[in-house]
Amino acid sequence: MPAQNTKTALITGASAGLGAAYAHRLADRGHDLILVARDTARMESLAAEVRERTGKAVEVLTADLTDDAQLAGVEERLREDASVQVLVNNAGGSLFTPLAGADATAFGDLITLNVTSLTRLTTAAVSGMTRRGSGTIVNISSALALNILPVSAVYSGTKSYVLTFTQALQQELAESAITVQAVLPGAVRTEFWDGSGIDLASFPDEWIMTADDAVDAALAGLDAGEPVTIPSLPDITDWEALEKARGVLVPNLSRSVPAARYRA
């Protein structure tokens, strides 16, 4: 039985998919909730269900996170509401298509949602949590931050950003009581895939996780103190080996002379 938390969790992209699963699980853990997305009716229905089932307070905060003024409203809440203990940066979109012939505006919107809004909300949350002395931030990246495909240039780029942004923030906050986790789910059966350019039905069932299982694994990783959680990865030492290999490069990434192979 996890410890009960009376503090509030703010979840973006909470009207569906992984965000809705986080809403159920965090309420089960005792958190009051603030649900953020665009579809008010859907969030009201989820809120009623969670209130009825758990007795927790659930507020619906409608916001399009690609709209500057609406995003600013959520930032304000994260900075000023002393009850907010957890931020789950989950809202995100997808677009899997080659760059050639693609709609650059759609890529811009994807970057605004997946990168800009997450950065601004995290910054606001860190400011509030630093003043309050503690907090938890969960940033939803993707396995496609690592598994880079010909059609995923922009999507993988946004999710690699979320991963490296989170890892840098972990260093910045290492001495604080603020926990920051990156979560890299593989394919999860949600509406994310509808109109994304990839038909989820083209994947074998063995590749696809349920949102509930992905969130349960992510929360288990958080409880275990994992900075990066990859719900489907059987052997964590595979991830650790990648990080170790990156560390090996670091002492030689900046030197006064080019490497010998580049000198005549």
Ligand SMILES: NC(=O)C1=CN([C@@H]2O[C@H](COP(=O)(O)OP(=O)(O)OC[C@H]3O[C@@H](n4cnc5c(N)ncnc54)[C@H](OP(=O)(O)O)[C@@H]3O)[C@@H](O)[C@H]2O)C=CC1
């Ligand atoms: N499904 C998958 O296979 C994987 C998903 N992910 C990541 O998980 C996260 C959640 O995805 P998932 O649950 O699958 O996707 P869904 O499409 O099921 O849910 C996306 C959520 O984001 C909200 N949202 C979309 N656009 C905006 C916006 N402009 N402003 C505010 N909220 C918005 C949607 O609500 P509304 O329409 O009401 O605004 C919805 O609640 C994303 O970051 C995604 O990249 C990572 C790896 C795999």
Ligand SMILES: N[C@@H](C=O)C(=O)O
């Ligand atoms: N992480 C998923 C998409 O974001 C995938 O691996 O397919």
